[in-house]
Amino acid sequence: MEYPDTKQQILNAAKSLFAQAGYRATSMRAITKRAGVNLAAINYHFGSKEALLEAVFERHIKPINEVRLRRLKVIKDEATRLNQKPEVSEILRAYIEPAVHLKETGKEGASFGMLVGRAFIDPDETVRKIFLRLTRPVSQLMLDLLGNALPELPKKVIFWRFHFVIGALSIAMSIYRNPKSKSAKIASEINTDSLTDLLIAFTQAGLEAPTKKNIPLLLDTI
Amino acid sequence: MEYPDTKQQILNAAKSLFAQAGYRATSMRAITKRAGVNLAAINYHFGSKEALLEAVFERHIKPINEVRLRRLKVIKDEATRLNQKPEVSEILRAYIEPAVHLKETGKEGASFGMLVGRAFIDPDETVRKIFLRLTRPVSQLMLDLLGNALPELPKKVIFWRFHFVIGALSIAMSIYRNPKSKSAKIASEINTDSLTDLLIAFTQAGLEAPTKKNIPLLLDTI
């Protein structure tokens, strides 16, 4: 008998298990058992457990970030062409929508979103390192565009507020995509479009909030 | 020779290592080595690795949540007494300030904030379970108070927006308290008061943001 898609089975199983229990807590035996393949198959096809994690991320995060980059560049070019500031809500939509809408292929549950949501803040250095490398170009462009859209804000305020956006998005994806969440009942009563709208409304208001009247609110310690 | 504070040494070492690498990736050997005590000391004093994690959380999170609860109850009573809505910014300050200000005792670096920041979203179920149990009363009261402060918002919108607040706070603490962060340069240029103000400004605007004009934005799927 042939096993044409052993790699695919491993990738899907690893994705689900990494998302549910985390990279560190997931053993290669658990992955291969779920994938219905032999234990040695991971090392044969990927080389190591870490290389498998990298393959899982590449496979799912790269497409998302390519869409984000493309949409953000369109916004940037359009703003340059019209010689006006880009809209914060459009920037956020280009950033948030591809992540939340994250389509799942195969019969596995919608679990990868959890992994993405957690990766930025994952305590495991291996996970963070790989994730940040894949996400850096998008983050750079986001900071650039938000700087253009909000020229009155100090760069450092934009830095922090952008990370608040990442935090909100991360936790939203963790809850929304986690089928076992205690909040699952509420989470199940919303669809991706509505969640996207909720996130954009919240983060847009936060990004555009006025800073404290009496500057300097920052750099008190310097 | 006496070792009167073996438990303390273990608690401090565990706190730092759990924060840096996560619960799962931290071995009992690493903890006892850093604490300068014998490997068997953890099981003698705490019973198990998981019980040690629980002790670390209890020791640091309980005081924070007690302060939060006390301050939130004051806000609630005051609003009831004056028969008016509580202020969103005051609610947020009572919730955020105790977490960000988190004082570190002992010579260990300010690392526990990282652990707190990550705990909510930690992929490891053991970590989340213990953390959520300790935090549930505060979360309940927050949802209650935010409901009073924002009566025009559907409960489900408040649910989601409160979790966005948690996400922003989590990531802020992870970055701020992580001495090895790539963003350490920027993070080091802000003090706790300024970070608190940044968080409140962002989350207050997000919580108070108008919902989409054309209801229903929610429950499209129900």
Added chain:
DNA sequence: GTCTATAGATTGATAGAC
């Protein structure tokens, strides 16, 4: 209370037959 020593289980990875 602290130590050494080790049990007992699990891990990631590999060698070699097929």
Added chain:
DNA sequence: GTCTATCAATCTATAGAC
């Protein structure tokens, strides 16, 4: 490419001397 079998390292936890 897939399998069995196993290695070597690591882990949590404990038994027992002091």
